[in-house]
Structure formats: C-alpha cells, structure tokens
Amino acid sequence: MSIDRETMRYLGWWLAFGVLMCLLPLVVGTGTLRILIFAHFLAMFAMSWDFLSGRTGYISFGHPFLIGIAGYTTAILSFRFGVPIYYSIPAAVVATIVGGTLFFLPALRIRGTYFALVTLAFMEILYQLTKVVAPKITGGTRGMSGLESIVSGAVNNYYMSFGIMFVIGVVLWLLIRTRLGVALSAIRMNEEAVRSTGHSTTKLKLFAFSVSAAVSGVGGAFYVHYIGSIAPRGMFEINFLFTILVAALLGGAETIIGPIMGAYFLTVLLEYLRPVMPGMERYLLYGGIALVLYVVRPAGIYSLIADAGRKVQEWRR
Amino acid sequence: MTATAGPLLEVRDLHMTFGGIRAVQGISFQVAEGETLGLIGPNGAGKTTVFNMIMAELKPTSGEIWFGGENITRVPTHERVKRGIARTYQVPQPFGEMSVGSNIRVGMAPDDIWKLIAVGADPAAEAEIGRSVGFSDEQIDMLPSELAMGDLRRLEMARNVAVSPRLLLLDEVFAGLTLREIGQISELLVEKKRKDGLTYIIVSHDLRALAPLVDRVIVMSFGELIAEGSFDEVVKDEAVRDAYLGQ
Numbered sequence: 001m002s003i004d005r006e007t008m009r010y011l012g013w014w015l016a017f018g019v020l021m022c023l024l025p026l027v028v029g030t031g032t033l034r035i036l037i038f039a040h041f042l043a044m045f046a047m048s049w050d051f052l053s054g055r056t057g058y059i060s061f062g063h064p065f066l067i068g069i070a071g072y073t074t075a076i077l078s079f080r081f082g083v084p085i086y087y088s089i090p091a092a093v094v095a096t097i098v099g100g101t102l103f104f105l106p107a108l109r110i111r112g113t114y115f116a117l118v119t120l121a122f123m124e125i126l127y128q129l130t131k132v133v134a135p136k137i138t139g140g141t142r143g144m145s146g147l148e149s150i151v152s153g154a155v156n157n158y159y160m161s162f163g164i165m166f167v168i169g170v171v172l173w174l175l176i177r178t179r180l181g182v183a184l185s186a187i188r189m190n191e192e193a194v195r196s197t198g199h200s201t202t203k204l205k206l207f208a209f210s211v212s213a214a215v216s217g218v219g220g221a222f223y224v225h226y227i228g229s230i231a232p233r234g235m236f237e238i239n240f241l242f243t244i245l246v247a248a249l250l251g252g253a254e255t256i257i258g259p260i261m262g263a264y265f266l267t268v269l270l271e272y273l274r275p276v277m278p279g280m281e282r283y284l285l286y287g288g289i290a291l292v293l294y295v296v297r298p299a300g301i302y303s304l305i306a307d308a309g310r311k312v313q314e315w316r317r
Numbered sequence: 318m319t320a321t322a323g324p325l326l327e328v329r330d331l332h333m334t335f336g337g338i339r340a341v342q343g344i345s346f347q348v349a350e351g352e353t354l355g356l357i358g359p360n361g362a363g364k365t366t367v368f369n370m371i372m373a374e375l376k377p378t379s380g381e382i383w384f385g386g387e388n389i390t391r392v393p394t395h396e397r398v399k400r401g402i403a404r405t406y407q408v409p410q411p412f413g414e415m416s417v418g419s420n421i422r423v424g425m426a427p428d429d430i431w432k433l434i435a436v437g438a439d440p441a442a443e444a445e446i447g448r449s450v451g452f453s454d455e456q457i458d459m460l461p462s463e464l465a466m467g468d469l470r471r472l473e474m475a476r477n478v479a480v481s482p483r484l485l486l487l488d489e490v491f492a493g494l495t496l497r498e499i500g501q502i503s504e505l506l507v508e509k510k511r512k513d514g515l516t517y518i519i520v521s522h523d524l525r526a527l528a529p530l531v532d533r534v535i536v537m538s539f540g541e542l543i544a545e546g547s548f549d550e551v552v553k554d555e556a557v558r559d560a561y562l563g564q
Binding site for chain 2: 004175178180182185186189190192193194198199200203204207
C-alpha cells in the first residue's frame with residue numbers, strides 16, 4: 001500500500017487522537033470512562049455499517065443480526081461449553097463472517113429498499129430463533145448472564161475497547177483510501193457501470209460484506225463479554241439498530257471517521273441528558289438534534305469539522 | 318492486442334423475448350477486426366438490446382455470441398470486458414460523485430482485491446488517458462455534473478480506453494451533441510482507431526454523422542435484420558426506407 005503525504009498527515013491526526021484518548025483516564029473518572037466504553041463499541045458497529053452501506057450503498061437494517069451471531073456464538077461456547085474466551089471470540093468472528101456471507105446472498109439479486117428489508121428480516125428471524133430454538137442453550141427469552149469478562153475494571157475495559165476501535169478505525173480508513181475504496185464507492189453510484197469497466201462486483205461486494213461482518217463480529221463478541229450478558233430483546237431491538245444507523249449518519253457516512261464522531265456524540269449526549277431526562281423522552285430530544293443536523297448538514301459532523309479545518313487553513317494563508 | 322483469423326465478433330441467431338414481446342428475432346452478423354460497423358434502425362428496433370446482450374447485461378433467450386474465436390455466450394460482463402469488449406451508453410453513465418480522474422481510475426483499476434489495496438493509483442496515467450480523449454488538465458478534477466454532454470461522452474470514452482478494449486460498442490454516441498461536439502467526437506473515434514486499431518459498432522440516429530465513419534451498416538427493424546451493406550446501399554434500400562418512413 002503506497003502512503004502519500006496527505007495520508008501521512010491524516011495518520012498524524014490519528015496518532016494525536018490515540019495519544020489523547022490514552023491520556024484521558026488520567027483526567028476523567030470511571031463513570032465517564034464507562035460511558036466512553038459504550039461509545040467505542042457503538043463506533044465499531046457504526047464503522048462496520050459504514051464500510052458496507054456507506055460505501056457500496058447496500059443499506060443494511062440487519063447489522064444486529066451479525067452482532068448477534070458473534071455475541072451468541074461466544075456466549076454459548078464459553079458459558080455453556082466452557083470454551084476459553086481466547087477460542088470462543090475468534091470462533092465468533094468466523095461465525096459472523098459466515099453469517100455475513102448469508103447476508104450477502106440477497107445482494108446478488110436485489111438492492112435498495114428491498115435489500116434493506118431483507119436484512120431487517122434476517123435480524124427478526126434470528127430474534128425469533130434465539131427465543132424458541134434450543135432455549136436450554138441460548139437461554140430463550142432471558143438469554144444468558146454472568147458471562148466471563150475479558151479484563152476487569154473501567155480503566156482496563158476502556159483501554160481494551162479503545163484499542164480495538166482504534167485499530168479497526170485505522171485499518172478501515174486506510175482501506176477506503178485505496179483504489180478498493182474508490183471501486184466500492186463506484187458500486188454505490190452505478191453498479192452496472194462498474195461491471196462494464198471489467199470488475200466483478202460480486203467479488204467486491206463479498207469483500208465488503210466479509211470485512212463488515214468481521215468488524216461486527218469482533219465488536220459483538222467483545223461487547224457481550226464486557227456487559228456480561230446477552231438477551232434477544234436487547235440485541236435485536238429496533239432502537240439498537242437505529243442507534244448504529246444514527247451514529248454513522250450523524251457523524252458522516254462513507255468516511256469511517258464520521259461514525260466514530262457520531263458514536264461519541266450520541267453516547268455522550270444520551271448519557272448527559274439522563275439526569276435531566278431520565279425517561280425515554282431524551283430519545284425525543286436526540287431525535288430532534290439528529291433531525292436538525294441532517295437538514296442543516298446532511299454530510300454529518302465530520303463535514304462540519306472538515307469545513308472548519310479548511311477555513312482555518314485559508315485564514316492562515 | 319492479438320489479431321484473430323476469423324471475425325472478431327460473431328453473433329449467431331440471437332433472440333431476446335421480454336414476456337410476449339420479441340425484441341430481437343434471430344439476428345446474425347459478424348464484425349472483422351479493425352472494422353467500423355454501423356447499427357441503425359428506427360426507435361424500438363432492438364439495437365440497444367443487441368448491445369446489452371453482447372455485454373451480457375441481458376441474457377439472450379437463445380443464440381450464441383463469439384468473440385475472438387471463443388464462445389462467450391455464458392461469460393459474465395466483467396470477463397467480456399477483460400477479453401476486450403467495452404461499451405458506452407445512450408445516456409452517459411458516469412460515477413456522479415467522482416472527478417473525471419477518479420472515473421478513469423475505476424476503469425484502470427485491476428479486478429483483483431489485493432492489487433486494488435496494495436498498488437496505489439497513478440494520477441499521471443489517469444490524466445494522460447483524460448488528455449488523450451481531449452480533456453484539459455482543469456477538467457480532470459471536475460465532477461461530471463460540471464461537464465457538457467460532449468464531455469460526458471468523452472468521459473465514457475476515457476473510461477473505456479482505460480480498459481484497453483479491442484471492440485467498442487458506441488450507443489447513440491452523437492445524441493444530444495452540438496455540431497461542433499459531433500465533429501470532435503468523430504475525430505476522436507477516427508484517431509483512436511488509427512492509433513489503437515479499435516473496432517467499433519456504432520448505433521446512431523444521426524446518419525449524416527455516421528456515414529463517414531462506417532465501413533458497413535446493418536439495419537434492424539422490429540427486432541429483425543432487414544438490410545446489410547455499405548452506407549450508400551442501405552440508405553437506398555426499399556425495406557430500410559419503409560422502416561424509417563413507414564411507406
């Protein structure tokens with residue numbers, strides 16, 4: 001992979017972000033760190049969605065299906081069968097990639113609204129299956145709790161979740177800056193024209209689906225071990241899906257950095273609204289903020305910051 | 318580029334049916350390497366359907382397509398492009414949010430995931446292809462929405478040049494262009510043919526623009542081939558006059 005000067009400059013920003021976030025536990029309390037841990041997991045899910053849907057235009061409403069496969073696989077293997085989490089987590093990621101391939105099959109024939117609805121159906125099917133098929137293993141409607149933790153304490157979990165999110169972020173961001181990223185974007189704009197330039201769109205889409213699934217798999221597996229439980233209602237709830245979508249779109253789809261910004265913004269906003277609005281009404285307020293942002297700035301928070309950066313550069317000249 | 322002993326493209330008894338509509342009914346023709354074939358006919362004759370089948374964007378109901386001595390009837394679009402067939406569309410199909418240079422980048426990119434990741438873009442080569450179809454350096458950074466119709470047709474040409482085709486299918490290549498733009502595109506086609514030895518099949522309603530470019534013309538009407546010959550022969554053909562003027 002050739003790295004140009006602009007990429008190097010951006011990598012400098014990534015490094016600064018990494019250093020800043022690593023120093024954060026020195027200045028903030030564990031309560032804030034616990035909020036940020038959720039932001040990191042949400043960022044992983046939103047980046048996973050962005051790499052697939054933001055790039056190729058295949059809008060997925062079924063990412064909780066992928067996250068659920070990972071969560072249930074590692075939970076069942078470790079909790080029911082005593083498999084060490086060092087094996088159950090990689091197995092969960094592999095299972096999610098296989099699930100991502102299943103997810104991919106409809107994309108061979110349909111796209112747009114129909115594809116989105118089929119992915120939603122995938123999520124609903126898994127929701128129902130986890131409730132009724134082998135409840136002794138899946139835990140049925142109550143799911144499983146008391147799952148083994150990977151590390152203990154807010155600080156350790158903060159570093160672990162940030163480290164995973166950071167690595168995923170940098171890798172996906174580098175990927176979208178290659179010609180692969182250009183080809184995936186071209187699929188969103190005109191898939192037929194991509195084929196007529198000699199590209200197998202099936203191969204490109206399969207790669208995007210597999211990478212997206214792998215990221216969801218990593219995020220999902222670590223997430224359930226962090227929260228220590230899994231239940232179908234929490235995993236396959238429509239609000240969970242919307243939170244992933246809103247984080248990606250609010251931050252700025254097709255950018256990878258945007259979903260990270262969106263995840264931080266959303267999680268912190270919801271948490272800091274909690275004392276003022278303890279009930280579900282705070283979702284109404286965040287919905288309102290999201291709506292205003294979409295109308296004023298459809299390209300998301302990332303574009304706001306990028307524009308501000310450009311203006312500062314022009315002003316300095 | 319490898320020359321073939323037989324015809325470069327051979328279409329054998331091609332049929333295409335959409336429900337009860339027989340869009341193409343037993344079309345057969347050949348194109349020799351380096352030849353320019355005009356494909357004309359009234360609206361709805363099935364010309365674009367033939368292009369779609371040659372590119373595997375539509376699966377023929379029956380019939381065969383041979384390219385370079387190989388039966389490619391079951392070969393998918395992207396593999397046909399790799400073998401050397403490319404096309405333009407009646408309505409240009411640029412990647413709308415990408416600059417001219419990035420549009421060309423997609424055409425130049427290999428069909429190999431790892432090479433797409435590992436090998437960086439070559440902006441100089443992209444600009445060179447852009448310039449070869451008549452783009453200025455400023456236009457290479459422009460978005461398709463900033464280009465005139467003639468430039469959009471150039472953009473499709475550039476993207477096709479980037480895949481190094483042997484046969485180029487040009488669908489309504491003069492549609493929506495001014496007389497000046499028609500002249501420029503015609504010159505470009507002649508120049509590319511001279512330099513790269515391209516073979517063309519050109520669909521056009523603008524017979525005046527088509528005439529000086531083609532070696533031979535085939536005429537379709539209601540999905541059937543009704544005439545074949547030199548441009549002068551077919552325009553005098555009674556069946557062709559009937560098809561166009563409804564006499």
